Structure formats: structure tokens, C-alpha cells
Amino acid sequence: xxxxxxxxxxxxxxxxxxxxxxxxxxxxxxxxxxxxxxxxxxxxxxxxxxxxxxxxxxxxxxxxxxxxxxxxxxxxxxxxxxxxxxxxxxxxxxxxxxxxxxxxxxxxxxxxxxxxxxxxxxxxxxxxxxxxxxxxxxxxxxxxxxxxxxxxxxxxxxxxxxxxxxxxxxxxxxxxxxxxxxxxxxxxxxxxxxxxxxxxxxxxxxxxxxxxxxxxxxxxxxxxxxxxxxxxxxxxxxxxxxxxxxxxxxxxxxxxxxxxxxxxxxxxxxxxxxxxxxxxxxxxxxxxxxxxxxxxxxxxxxxxxxxxxxxxxxxxxxxxxxxxxxxxxxxx
Ligand SMILES: Cc1cc2nc3c(=O)[nH]c(=O)nc-3n(C[C@H](O)[C@H](O)[C@H](O)COP(=O)(O)OP(=O)(O)OC[C@H]3O[C@@H](n4cnc5c(N)ncnc54)[C@H](O)[C@@H]3O)c2cc1C
Ligand code: SF4
Numbered sequence: 001x002x003x004x005x006x007x008x009x010x011x012x013x014x015x016x017x018x019x020x021x022x023x024x025x026x027x028x029x030x031x032x033x034x035x036x037x038x039x040x041x042x043x044x045x046x047x048x049x050x051x052x053x054x055x056x057x058x059x060x061x062x063x064x065x066x067x068x069x070x071x072x073x074x075x076x077x078x079x080x081x082x083x084x085x086x087x088x089x090x091x092x093x094x095x096x097x098x099x100x101x102x103x104x105x106x107x108x109x110x111x112x113x114x115x116x117x118x119x120x121x122x123x124x125x126x127x128x129x130x131x132x133x134x135x136x137x138x139x140x141x142x143x144x145x146x147x148x149x150x151x152x153x154x155x156x157x158x159x160x161x162x163x164x165x166x167x168x169x170x171x172x173x174x175x176x177x178x179x180x181x182x183x184x185x186x187x188x189x190x191x192x193x194x195x196x197x198x199x200x201x202x203x204x205x206x207x208x209x210x211x212x213x214x215x216x217x218x219x220x221x222x223x224x225x226x227x228x229x230x231x232x233x234x235x236x237x238x239x240x241x242x243x244x245x246x247x248x249x250x251x252x253x254x255x256x257x258x259x260x261x262x263x264x265x266x267x268x269x270x271x272x273x274x275x276x277x278x279x280x281x282x283x284x285x286x287x288x289x290x291x292x293x294x295x296x297x298x299x300x301x302x303x304x305x306x307x308x309x310x311x312x313x314x315x316x317x318x319x320x321x322x323x324x325x326x327x328x329x330x331x332x
Contacts, residue, residue, distance in 0.1 A: 002048035012058045012215070016185045019053055019213035031055050031215065033075065033114040036106050041119060045128050046136060059113065059217055065090060069223040074113035074216045078169070082107065091221060093230035093251055097172035100234045103241045113216040116170055116180070116193070117208070120163035121243050122152060134160045135204040150309040151245070154317075156271035161204030162307055164268055165197065166243055171267035172232060174275050175249040176225035184214035193219070197272035204271075228253055228263070231327040233320045235268075244268035246316045250324030259283050262325070266300065269317050276300045279321060288329040290322070297321040 007029075009015040018029050029051040032038045041047040060073035065086035072081055081087055082098035098107065101115075124130040124143035132141035144152050144162055153164040170193065178193045196208050210216075228251035236242040247267030253260045262283035266274040282296035297318040304314045 001042050001045065004049050005051050007051055007053045009053065009058065015053050015055060015058055016213045018051065029053055034110040036110045037114060037118040044126055046126055055215065059215065063087065067223060069226065070221040072112050072219045074111060074218055076112050078107035078110045078115060081112065090226040093172045093176060093232055093249055096232040097168040097249060100232060101168045112219055115167055116216060118166055121166045122163040125163060135163060138205045145307055148309060149307045152307060152310050153271045154269050154304045154306050154310055154313050155274050156199050157305060158200045160202055161200035163204065163271060165270060165272045168234065168244060168247060168267055170273040171247055171265045172249045173219065173221065174273040175251055175263040175265035176221050178219055178221045180216050181218040181220065182210065182214050183217040184211055194275060200271050229328045231324045233324040235316060235320060246313055246320050248317065248320035248324040250321065250328050252325065252328045257287055259286050264321055266317050269313050278302060288326065293322045293325050
């Protein structure tokens, strides 16, 4: 492990200053929150910061549910959010995605902000024994494209990178139109979570639109997303403690026996959490009939491209959508 100095700033302003000086890419200073992802990356020599800047005690961990919607402080843990009675009642998609993530021990430690900014599980990114990884080492190539790519993405990929985004929480939040509150040296701004993440294109090492030093301070979800019938489908290689091979976050507002409004986002298949608005449009006004649902879900495959080992995801993600809609629709 590369030696580093652990900085424990006593104010957010001091923390922002540390990181702002450090620059954006492969920064010599990095934030650490719960540490559940960062420490693995340090141990594996994937990240080699000279300074780790602790966010402990600097960001709020409040969970507020009210008429304006849901607000999650960035320091709230996955376990706290998943167990919050109002989240469970009004935003069950979020609680479900969290409970399907990681393990109780990890959920007790991991934060909202860290979850959204965790790094990909592409095995070549996490193994410095492979020299070619454009995300870890810009310009070095991509070991996954011609290699073992079962876990990689089929949507939003580029010739430079096909890494799948790993967060389950982000998939549920993107389906519910969540907004992240970002704080930096020059103040606060709000941006849709969907816009936080960049597609890899030519520069997969730049994963978000965050400016140097900016932190995620909170997440908000509009009140319009509360009370929807929802279901989080997660297909994985073992029943717990495993990342998604394919996931579908589905939320429905029913209009009698027909779907009035549908929100659908996919995980495990996109280089970012992947909202499928064309599927949502096809579902609006539809009855919950298998053939109709299958035809709508087929639209998720538009633009999808497999790389051999992960071709199966294109069919599997459509089935996950249908399963999600059928299950959500049953929750009368
Ligand atoms: C064994 C295991 C299984 C897992 N399974 C799953 C799973 O099934 N589904 C899933 O979604 N996740 C899974 N995870 C990942 C886990 O959810 C993340 O490791 C965790 O959410 C990261 O949160 P953290 O607070 O520990 O972040 P850290 O590890 O502290 O930080 C992660 C990244 O975010 C940055 N960061 C942290 N907070 C902020 C902030 N507020 N503002 C700006 N930057 C910030 C850090 O600089 C770092 O780059 C698993 C992890 C493990 C170890
Ligand atoms: S898919 Fe992306 S993260 Fe994986 S090896 Fe290729 S460049 Fe690296």
C-alpha cells in the first residue's frame, strides 16, 4: 500500500481546501467517508493518494421525510436509510435496493455519498496486475473488451471502457428523479443524479461532473416519487453479499387496471445507472398483460451492445423489467 497521511479536518471548508488543491484525476488527495470501498482500493494499490481527507463528522446524516419529499444527508449510512420507517413506507424502492446491497456489516459503515461514488467492480480495474485499464491508467487500453467481460456493461459503453456502474442505490434513485446537493469552495449547487455521472467516451477515468474538491452533501427525492408501487429486482450470482449481474428498479402509478406512469432504471448493464425512458413511454396507459409488458421491455435493448461473455444481459435485463413491473403491479 502506498503510504499516506490521514487528514482529519475539523470543518468542511478545510476539507474542501485540501481536495481543491489536489486536482480532479488520480488526485494526490482523496476523500474517505465510510471507507468500505476506498480501503479496498488502497490495499490493492489501485488508489495511491498521498493524503486521505476524512469526511467524518463534516457532513450531516439526517434523514427527513416531509411534504417536500425525502432528504438524505450524505453521511447517513446504508443501514440507517434502509431501516428508516418513513423511507420504508414512502420510498420502498430505496430501502429495497439498499437491503439487496452488500452485507449488514458494510451497510452499517457505508454512507450515501460514498455509495454513489464507489468505483466499478470491473476485475481489471481492481487488479493492478493488468496494465491495460483506461479508467485506472488513462491511455493504457482496456483489458475487458477482449477479456472476461461477464460483469461489464452493454449500454453506454465506448471503445475505451465497458465498466458497469456498481451501485444499487443509484439505480433506485435515478428511477425516482433524485437530485444531489453538491458543495464546493464556491458554494452549493443541485444537479439531477442522472447528470452527475459521465459516460466513459474517451475519458473513462473522469466519472462524474464534480469539480475538484466538491463533495456530495445530500440527496433529495421529490415528493411525487413517494407512495409509488415499486420493486427492485436484483439478479446476482449468489443470494446475498454480491453485486448485480442485472438489476431493474421499477416504480408505477396505476390508473385503475392500467399503468398511469412508469419509472424504470437498470443496474449492472450500464456504464452509469441507466434510466430507460423509452420503456416508460411504451408502458404508459398499458394493461399489466405479459405480452404488452414484454414488448415495452424490449425497447430497453435499443443501443445495447454485448462483448461476448455479457451478451446474455441484453435478454436478461428485459426479463428483469417485466418481473419488476409484474411484482410492483401486484402490490395493490
Ligand atoms: C463486500 C462488499 C460487497 C458490496 N456489495 C455491494 C452491493 O451489492 N451493492 C452496492 O451498491 N454496493 C456494494 N458494495 C459497495 C458499498 O456499497 C460501497 O463500498 C459503499 O457504499 C461506499 O461507501 P463509503 O462511505 O464506505 O465510501 P468510501 O469507501 O469512504 O468512499 C468511496 C468513494 O466516494 C468518495 N466519497 C465518499 N463520500 C463522499 C462525499 N460525500 N462526497 C464526495 N466524495 C465522497 C471517496 O473519495 C471514494 O472515492 C459492496 C462493498 C463491499 C466491500
Ligand atoms: S472496462 Fe473500463 S475499468 Fe474495465 S478494464 Fe476496461 S477500461 Fe478498465
